[in-house]
Structure formats: structure tokens, C-alpha cells
Amino acid sequence: MRAGIFDSGVGGLTVVKSLIEHKLFKEIIYFGDTARVPYGVKDKNTIIRYSLEAVEFFKNFNIDILIAACNSVSAYAIEEMREVAPFEVVGVIEPGVKALKRKVPDKTSKVLILGTKATISSKKYEKLLIKEGYENLLSIAPSLFVPIVEEGIFKGEILDVTMKHYFKDIKDPNAIILGCTHFPLIKQEIQNYFKDAVLIHSGEAIVEYLQQNHGYNKVFSKTDLKLFASENPENLKKVAKLWL
Numbered sequence: 001m002r003a004g005i006f007d008s009g010v011g012g013l014t015v016v017k018s019l020i021e022h023k024l025f026k027e028i029i030y031f032g033d034t035a036r037v038p039y040g041v042k043d044k045n046t047i048i049r050y051s052l053e054a055v056e057f058f059k060n061f062n063i064d065i066l067i068a069a070c071n072s073v074s075a076y077a078i079e080e081m082r083e084v085a086p087f088e089v090v091g092v093i094e095p096g097v098k099a100l101k102r103k104v105p106d107k108t109s110k111v112l113i114l115g116t117k118a119t120i121s122s123k124k125y126e127k128l129l130i131k132e133g134y135e136n137l138l139s140i141a142p143s144l145f146v147p148i149v150e151e152g153i154f155k156g157e158i159l160d161v162t163m164k165h166y167f168k169d170i171k172d173p174n175a176i177i178l179g180c181t182h183f184p185l186i187k188q189e190i191q192n193y194f195k196d197a198v199l200i201h202s203g204e205a206i207v208e209y210l211q212q213n214h215g216y217n218k219v220f221s222k223t224d225l226k227l228f229a230s231e232n233p234e235n236l237k238k239v240a241k242l243w244l
């Protein structure tokens, strides 16, 4: 089995990490659109246009499935990608909602959704969660987390101040959706801030989703990873060495 993983940049490596840990694929082809990152501040039409270009890129490889690791792409472009792709296309939002349903089944739970501006303004998580019966929802776009993580800052003073800035008025969520590729890298700090909350990570959610909904139950002895980027592939390789 060969998977394509598409992200706006390096952040999708957090999803790759989960897929590699579970050895669901023999090969992973990763494409990060590093020349045009971030997508999370762009509008719907631009995100769709870039995502369709990524589908064209993946047509060069004999992939079985394309996973949009990027939440902003998952929020806006999955249907459009499916229309033109000769392979299956899945995003991370539906798997995230399914993971939440499994881990926090109480529908009165207070759910905090963290995402980019694009993901939050799409209301995609909210719509799916409301459909599932969750009503106690709060969404915010803590945009500064993305450059902080890109700087390689995963804990410490800068992150503490930034978390306080975004979280100071939020009272005790029961669950938090880490609806952005970068947020799993500061998962521990978010967990320390909201000690009792259950955190939902896109990478873990997509693994469970593929196993349960798509029959990806075979385990390969190892996963080969090929990395491509629209700019500075050396940096992508460097980050991959650090994060994976």
C-alpha cells in the first residue's frame, strides 16, 4: 500500500509520524507546499486551487490513497480533490470528529476546537460535531502557535505567554481538538494548561479511521518515506529528521 500525504508545509509530518508508528503503509510519498505555506490564512478558493495542483502532483505516483494532513485543506478542498483524483482522498476532520466521539462520548461535553483561521471560519468541525449531537462548542484560531512551532519552540516562556493570551478566558474544556498540523508538537504544553481535557490529535485519529473504516489492518515491516517540497526540500528533510 502506498499513501500520498499532502500538507501546506512541514507540519503534516506530525501525521506521517503516527502513520509510520503504526506501519499502515509500505511507502509514503509526502508533499509539502513549502513555497506557499501558510494555507491557514488564505481564502477558500486559493486553498482549493493549491489542493487541486497537489492532486496533479500525486498523479505521478501510483498511490492508493491521498491523505490531506492539513486541516485547512480538509476544511475546504476534499470534495473538489475527490472529483479529479484517480485515487481515494481523505482529510483529517471527519476522522478527528470520529475519534472525539469514541473518546468523549458524553454529548454535553465542552469541546474546544483549535485551528487556523481558515479551518475555524469554515465551521467544518462544528457542523460535523453538531450533527453528532455535541452542542457545547467553542472554536478559536491561535494563529501564533504556528510560527512558534516552526521556530522549533515546543515549550517555555514564549509558549506559556501565548497560551495565556489565547486561553485565559476558557474554562475547563472536557475535550480539545488539535485541528492544525502544528499543534500536536505542543500537545504536552496544552495538556499541562488544561489538565483534565482529552486531546484529539489528527495523526492518531487518521490511523484509527483508516483501520476501522477503510480496512487498513495490515502491518508492514517498515514504511519507506519519500519527501517532496515545492521549495527548500532540504529544510523539509531536516525537520523530518528532528520530528520523526
Ligand code: DGL
Pocket (backbone or CB within 6 Å): 007, 008, 009, 011, 012, 037, 038, 039, 040, 041, 069, 070, 071, 072, 073, 116, 119, 146, 179, 180, 181, 182
Ligand atoms: N497545515 C496547516 C493546517 O493544518 C497549518 C499551517 C498552515 O497554515 O498552512 O491547517
